[in-house]
Amino acid sequence: MQFTDFSKLDLSRLPSPCFVVDEVAVERNLKILKHVADQSGAKVLAALKAFSMWSLAPLTAQYLSGTCASGLYEAKLGHEYYGCEVHVFSAAYSEADLRELLEFAHHIVFNSCHQWQRFKPLCKAAKAKRPELNFGLRINPEHSEGAVPIYDPCAPGSRLGITLAQLDESLLEGISGLHFHTLCEQGFEPLQRTLKAVEEKFGHLLAQMQWVNFGGGHHITAPGYQVDSLIALIQDFSARHHVQVYLEPGEAIAIGTGILSCEVLDITWNQLDQAILDTSATCHMPDTLEMPYRPDISGADEINKLPYSYRLGGLTCLAGDVIGDYSFNHPLGIGQRLIFEDMAHYTMVKTTTFNGTRLPAIALWNSATDALRIVKQFSYENFKNRLS
Numbered sequence: 414m415q416f417t418d419f420s421k422l423d424l425s426r427l428p429s430p431c432f433v434v435d436e437v438a439v440e441r442n443l444k445i446l447k448h449v450a451d452q453s454g455a456k457v458l459a460a461l462k463a464f465s466m467w468s469l470a471p472l473t474a475q476y477l478s479g480t481c482a483s484g485l486y487e488a489k490l491g492h493e494y495y496g497c498e499v500h501v502f503s504a505a506y507s508e509a510d511l512r513e514l515l516e517f518a519h520h521i522v523f524n525s526c527h528q529w530q531r532f533k534p535l536c537k538a539a540k541a542k543r544p545e546l547n548f549g550l551r552i553n554p555e556h557s558e559g560a561v562p563i564y565d566p567c568a569p570g571s572r573l574g575i576t577l578a579q580l581d582e583s584l585l586e587g588i589s590g591l592h593f594h595t596l597c598e599q600g601f602e603p604l605q606r607t608l609k610a611v612e613e614k615f616g617h618l619l620a621q622m623q624w625v626n627f628g629g630g631h632h633i634t635a636p637g638y639q640v641d642s643l644i645a646l647i648q649d650f651s652a653r654h655h656v657q658v659y660l661e662p663g664e665a666i667a668i669g670t671g672i673l674s675c676e677v678l679d680i681t682w683n684q685l686d687q688a689i690l691d692t693s694a695t696c697h698m699p700d701t702l703e704m705p706y707r708p709d710i711s712g713a714d715e716i717n718k719l720p721y722s723y724r725l726g727g728l729t730c731l732a733g734d735v736i737g738d739y740s741f742n743h744p745l746g747i748g749q750r751l752i753f754e755d756m757a758h759y760t761m762v763k764t765t766t767f768n769g770t771r772l773p774a775i776a777l778w779n780s781a782t783d784a785l786r787i788v789k790q791f792s793y794e795n796f797k798n799r800l801s
Contacts, residue, residue, distance in 0.1 A: 416441070417435040419780075422785075429691055430697065431787075432674075432756060433672050433777075442669075450477075456657065458477060458498065458662075460662060461482055463666070463667065464664070464758045466757075466788075481629075482499065488514055500661070511532055521536070523548070523551070524550075529584060530584055551591075552614075553566070555577075558595050558606065559596070561704060577615065590626060592626040593625075594629055594661070596629065601642050608627070608650065619656060622654070624657040625650070625659070627658060632665055664758040673760065677690060677747055688724070688725050689727075694734050696766065708754065715738075716740050721740060721741045722738065723739060724737075727770075731767075772791035
């Protein structure tokens with residue numbers, strides 16, 4: 414799903430490996446999300462867990478109502494660089510982290526009735542000082558829409574969200590909203606079905622609430638997404654229940670906006686030609702192993718579809734550090750640059766330095782003007798300083 418034509422970018426201008434994000438494409442996505450907010454009345458937050466390139470925080474803040482975080486550090490990043498509202502949900506909070514969050518966050522969502530009860534005195538004291546503070550509970554509608562269990566918050570036995578059977582409705586004093594999250598890079602219909610399940614199980618509580626957060630996983634900016642239907646759905650829900658709706662898209666902000674550029678280091682052979690790259694599946698694009706999925710490469714196809722086929726692997730010692738099998742119109746050469754497409758979301762946020770592998774540089778490109786800025790380069794010091 415690549416919207417920007419990165420073939421226009423001279424890759425020799427980049428260090429390797431390097432993430433490159435097109436700021437024009439990001440703004441295009443933000444404008445779509447702003448349109449949804451303006452027309453529906455929803456507030457749209459940037460989910461930093463998917464895309465936290467804070468160099469783009471000023472641009473993001475022009476269009477969205479704030480950020481949502483999965484813990485203290487993401488929340489601090491949102492507060493320091495993005496401004497506006499800061500929402501946070503965590504599967505569990507330590508007391509130390511919660512005390513710090515209470516000083517600046519706007520919405521804090523708890524994953525269990527037990528945590529809410531344990532920290533309620535702290536929360537009430539903080540709200541007395543900061544009336545803008547709101548507290549919510551994450552509910553689990555036990556309605557699965559995901560195909561991959563590791564990414565399905567409603568899978569049987571999930572630790573995420575409170576099921577109706579586990580919700581103690583006598584403890585809702587001080588709770589102003591409910592949060593649910595069931596989607597992963599999905600269209601409108603899964604949300605529509607999820608919302609029906611939420612209303613069937615938890616609808617009797619909505620009259621007590623001021624806001625409902627529909628979570629993330631909404632592919633709002635993807636081609637073919639039913640934006641008008643989403644707007645109508647939010648309008649209808651808000652009018653019937655008299656609540657403020659929040660959306661937390663992450664990947665929708667960065668869909669089709671970025672690439673991972675890399676270089677061929679060596680060509681070997683074992684049953685088939687093997688190309689060793691200066692990037693890594695396990696270090697730089699772990700979702701290719703976790704999801705798993707096969708990322709697209711510009712100018713490449715499935716194995717044996719084009720004349721020259723290769724297995725592309727990373728440079729680490731992990732035997733399974735394999736990105737996939739591809740074919741090309743021409744033989745690969747040492748030093749050749751390759752482009753892995755649509756690599757802005759859930760990539761930079763998951764990179765590691767296993768084996769001491771160098772982290773990819775980060776660059777901002779403007780596809781309209783061809784302006785290029787290397788935002789960040791990483792060195793041995795970055796590897797050393799995270800250890801002891």
